[in-house]
Amino acid sequence: MKHSLSFTAALLLPFCALAAVGTSTEINVQVVGQAKVIEAIQLCSTSGATVVANTPSPPMFPLMFKKGDVPAGQYPQLQAADGTRWGATFINLRHWQDGSMKIAGVLPAPFPKNIPAGCVNANVLNGGAAPAASGLPAPGDPGGLYSEQIQANVNGFSGALGSNLNFSGNWSAKLANDANNVELVDYGDGPGGRVYRILTHLQQNGTPHGQMEVYWYIQQLRDANGHLAGYRVLPRLTQPWLRPGYADQE
Numbered sequence: 001m002k003h004s005l006s007f008t009a010a011l012l013l014p015f016c017a018l019a020a021v022g023t024s025t026e027i028n029v030q031v032v033g034q035a036k037v038i039e040a041i042q043l044c045s046t047s048g049a050t051v052v053a054n055t056p057s058p059p060m061f062p063l064m065f066k067k068g069d070v071p072a073g074q075y076p077q078l079q080a081a082d083g084t085r086w087g088a089t090f091i092n093l094r095h096w097q098d099g100s101m102k103i104a105g106v107l108p109a110p111f112p113k114n115i116p117a118g119c120v121n122a123n124v125l126n127g128g129a130a131p132a133a134s135g136l137p138a139p140g141d142p143g144g145l146y147s148e149q150i151q152a153n154v155n156g157f158s159g160a161l162g163s164n165l166n167f168s169g170n171w172s173a174k175l176a177n178d179a180n181n182v183e184l185v186d187y188g189d190g191p192g193g194r195v196y197r198i199l200t201h202l203q204q205n206g207t208p209h210g211q212m213e214v215y216w217y218i219q220q221l222r223d224a225n226g227h228l229a230g231y232r233v234l235p236r237l238t239q240p241w242l243r244p245g246y247a248d249q250e
Contacts, residue, residue: 035077035127038069043111044119051115056229057192057221058111063104063124070126072099076106077128081121084112087191089131107192110224131190134222139184139198140177145218145231150175152214152235154202166209173200173214173235180208193229194220202237211239 043058045051063076070076072095078086087109094103113120137144151174162168174180175198183199198216201208215236223229 035125038065038076038124038126041122041124042119043115043122045115045117048117050117051111053112053114054110054224056110056223058108060105060107060195060219063106065101065103067096067098067102068100070101074101074126075128075130076101076104077125078106078108079123079125080111080113081123082113086112086122087131089134089188089190089192089195091188091195105188105195107188107190107195107219107221109192109222110229112224133189134191134193134220135226136189136194136220136222136228139175139196139218143228145175145220146177148175148231150231150233152237154212154237167212169204171202171204171209171212173202173216173237175200175216175233180206191222193222194218196220213238213240 065076075090076088078088080086089107089109091105091107092103093101096102111120111122139145151172154171154173156162156167156169156171157165158168180201180203181198182201183197185197187195187197189195196218198218200214200216202212202214203209215238217234217236219232221229221231
């Protein structure tokens with residue numbers, strides 16, 4: 001089975017807050033047993049120009065395996081067609097009843113080869129071990145996400161509608177280590193970077209709205225030298241509760 005992944009390197013830059021953090025971290029992936037190619041995939045440049053080797057970062061993609069393709073205790077591993085290792089972070093793992101892997105979400109590290117205006121091949125193999133951590137800072141660490149001072153701004157309604165909904169004026173949700181930051185879910189960490197979700201209250205002058213919340217879906221990208229390459233950030237404004245203070249209602 002062959003899958004194609006298309007991306008344009010130029011599209012990454014507006015979504016990245018670039019920063020350097022500390023020294024580089026070398027990631028070594030231990031190979032367990034005899035590795036076997038499971039399937040081939042393709043990476044394609046859609047910009048009309050070559051994407052140079054080690055450009056951060058191809059988009060996330062899923063992998064699906066037949067029962068037994070990736071035996072219990074093993075992880076997938078990615079390689080360029082010539083066998084050059086291509087690191088990745090694996091998230092949302094699901095398994096068959098025999099323990100072999102069924103589904104994995106993949107945040108890949110920068111691809112180690114040029115991607116021409118056409119496509120290049122890469123291989124998915126079994127026989128890998130759990131990847132080492134990325135070495136990137138946690139959100140609250142110095143140089144971490146909260147130091148980027150990212151926020152989402154929301155304009156409420158005017159007049160009676162805004163008053164009745166308690167939703168008039170200007171509101172914001174901030175990625176900061178404060179009282180309006182209520183939850184962090186860590187999806188995974190590895191050579192491709194870190195993936196997590198943060199829940200923050202929508203607030204006005206520091207006071208939370210009570211019902212409106214923002215879920216932040218974060219990809220913290222790792223460059224080929226082990227440094228922070230930038231972030232992909234997707235905020236989602238939502239009203240998860242029926243009434244203020246009833247977070248357990250469905």
